[in-house]
Every structure is written in structure tokens, then in C-alpha cells.
Amino acid sequence: MTIDAAPKPATRASSLPAQPRAFSGIQPSGVTHLGNDLGAIRNYVALQNRGAAEGFETIYCIVDYHALTSVHDPDRLRRQTLEMAASLIALGLDPDKCMLFVQSHRPEVTELCWLLNTVTPVGWLQRTPTYKEKRQTQPEDVNHGLLTYPVLQAADIVIYKASLVPIGKDQAPHLELSREIVRAFNARYGETFPEPHAVYTEAPVVLGTDGVRKMSKSVGNTIDILAEPDVIRKQIMSMVTDTQRILRSDPGRPEVCNVCQMHRHFGDDYEEIWDGERTARTGCVDTKKLLAQRIIDHYAPAREAYRELIADPVRLHRILDEGAERIRPIAEATMAEVRERMGLR
Numbered sequence: 001m002t003i004d005a006a007p008k009p010a011t012r013a014s015s016l017p018a019q020p021r022a023f024s025g026i027q028p029s030g031v032t033h034l035g036n037d038l039g040a041i042r043n044y045v046a047l048q049n050r051g052a053a054e055g056f057e058t059i060y061c062i063v064d065y066h067a068l069t070s071v072h073d074p075d076r077l078r079r080q081t082l083e084m085a086a087s088l089i090a091l092g093l094d095p096d097k098c099m100l101f102v103q104s105h106r107p108e109v110t111e112l113c114w115l116l117n118t119v120t121p122v123g124w125l126q127r128t129p130t131y132k133e134k135r136q137t138q139p140e141d142v143n144h145g146l147l148t149y150p151v152l153q154a155a156d157i158v159i160y161k162a163s164l165v166p167i168g169k170d171q172a173p174h175l176e177l178s179r180e181i182v183r184a185f186n187a188r189y190g191e192t193f194p195e196p197h198a199v200y201t202e203a204p205v206v207l208g209t210d211g212v213r214k215m216s217k218s219v220g221n222t223i224d225i226l227a228e229p230d231v232i233r234k235q236i237m238s239m240v241t242d243t244q245r246i247l248r249s250d251p252g253r254p255e256v257c258n259v260c261q262m263h264r265h266f267g268d269d270y271e272e273i274w275d276g277e278r279t280a281r282t283g284c285v286d287t288k289k290l291l292a293q294r295i296i297d298h299y300a301p302a303r304e305a306y307r308e309l310i311a312d313p314v315r316l317h318r319i320l321d322e323g324a325e326r327i328r329p330i331a332e333a334t335m336a337e338v339r340e341r342m343g344l345r
């Protein structure tokens, strides 16, 4: 686990929490892929366990308000929200150790988003890489939510005064913007929010099966870790490896082969596997088959847990409702303070 800069301890005069607090959000995108797990969810779980041992809070949120910038089918949104809750719990989030909730169940965050909008120059938002990307990928639907998306993300984090934010590298520009917004707010209204810091895993950028772009559902290059083994096998067998290795007898270059890179995270013998590739002792197909089997085996318990959880929506709703209730006091306290500071009460 790498924290990009150590958070500053709270000064006595400020209203910052004495303990660090961790927060992260994830879209209800319908599939939990390897990029989500290696890049972020592993750290959600690690921080949750550290928080439970060291006495700090960890808060995880399924960001359905954010999803509305691209998903416009209510039934799909509801279904995918529950699927994401089941996935996160199956992958190790424990509602007794962390607080897991759905963003829209604590609607105070939309009020805070509006308030933060008033300290955020439009130029910062127009320069955000994801906004520019969405303008290209959904040109028929460049809604205002896409522009203000990072402000809502900042509100998510700061309403809980979180200073540790486990994310993948693709979220770094958003987090940087959150920090700018915090500085702008604190400069205008006094020290209110801590600056959030990214927490990265050993795999902050996971490439997709094409070996070129970040693994992402919207690109369609995912490895769906909780899917049936046959689906996973097919996805992994379709992976692009070292494009210069044409013949089975050609030596491979593990440092540029995405399959070899993924072996780093599934077993401690990756150097041996890399050696087999370099010497052409093994071919790409062998290395892919081995990776597929390891990923299938690694996620077998989570796959089983997911099946049980998704079959019990009443239990999932209860967990999510309880999560939203447990964080209510933190959200309400921050909002009371912010309204006071801004002259609204």
C-alpha cells in the first residue's frame, strides 16, 4: 500500500478529525473486473482491516448519483447497485468493520456538491481528462453532470472529512481536483476539510485484455473476476501478449506482456514463469492457461459468496440501509459546520 504523501495531523484549532478516515467510491457498473480489484478493492479491504485494528473509520460508497451521468435505465441502475454491493462484500468488505452504503441514501452530499461548486472555477472542470473523454465517447449526451462529476466526487470525500482515498491511478486527476477544491474552500472559509491523499496498490494501472488501454467496462476489455470460469477463461485466452512474439520458438518479453505482468499478482513464482517465456520454453497459450486457472481458483470463494449474497436482496438492502444510517451523524455534523461557515445559518 502506497500513500502519495503523508496526511498532516489535525491542528488543535481546526475541526479536522484527530484520526485519519478512509473513503472511496465505486460506480455500480455491473461487472467487477480485475482492474477494480487489483487497483482499488484490495486496498479497501486492507484499509478496512487496518482501520478496525487501529481504531479509524473506513467508508465505502456505491456512487449511483455519479452513474446517472451515463446510465439512464432505472431498473438497470437498481440492479447494478445491488450487484456491486454483493461484489464488494464477496471480495472482502465486512459491514461490521467498515461502513458500506449507497451514495443517494445520504443525499446531503448533493447539497455539499452545490456549495463546493461555488468555489470551483469552471476551467478546472473543463480540463478534467474524464470530461474530455466522455465528450468523445457519449457526444449525444454531454450532460452537465459530466462536467460537475469531480465536484460531487470531492463532496463524497470531504463530507466525511476523509484523508485517505484508495483509488487506481486513473482517478488521480479527480483526486488532485478534490485537493484543489479543499484548498479553495479552506482559503475562503477557514480550515474545514483535510486534504485527501491517494492510496495506491502495487497495481495502480491494470491494462485490459487488449494490452493497451486501461481495463474498463466501457472499453469492453475486462476480465470479470466473479463471472463463470468459462467466461474468465475465454477473456484471458483472448488477451494480447507480446506482439513481437510471432512464432512459438521466438523468445518472449515478459516486461511488455500483459499476461506476464498479471502473473505477478497470482503466485510468487512469476520470475520462473517469465524465464520460461524469455527462453521460449513456454508459449503464450501455456502462460495464459495458467493465469486463467489461477484467477479462477483465486476468486472461487468470492464467486461462491457473491452467488449467495445476490440471491438475498433483503439482506443486502439491510446492510446498505444500516451503512447509510451509521454515517448519518458524520454527514450531518459536516453540513451543519459548512452551512455555518458559509453564512447559511
Ligand code: TYM
Pocket: 023, 024, 025, 026, 027, 028, 029, 035, 036, 037, 038, 039, 040, 041, 063, 066, 152, 153, 154, 156, 157, 165, 166, 167, 168, 169, 170, 171, 174, 203, 204, 205, 206, 207, 214, 215, 216
Ligand atoms: P470506478 O467505478 O471507475 O472504479 C472504481 C475503482 O477501481 C479503480 N480502477 C482501476 N484501477 C486500476 N486499473 C484499472 N484498470 C482500473 N479500473 C478501475 C478506480 O481507480 C477506482 O478506484 N469516479 C470514481 C468513483 C468515485 C470515487 C469517489 C472514488 C466517486 N466518488 C470518491 C474515490 C473517492 C469511479 O468512477 O471509479
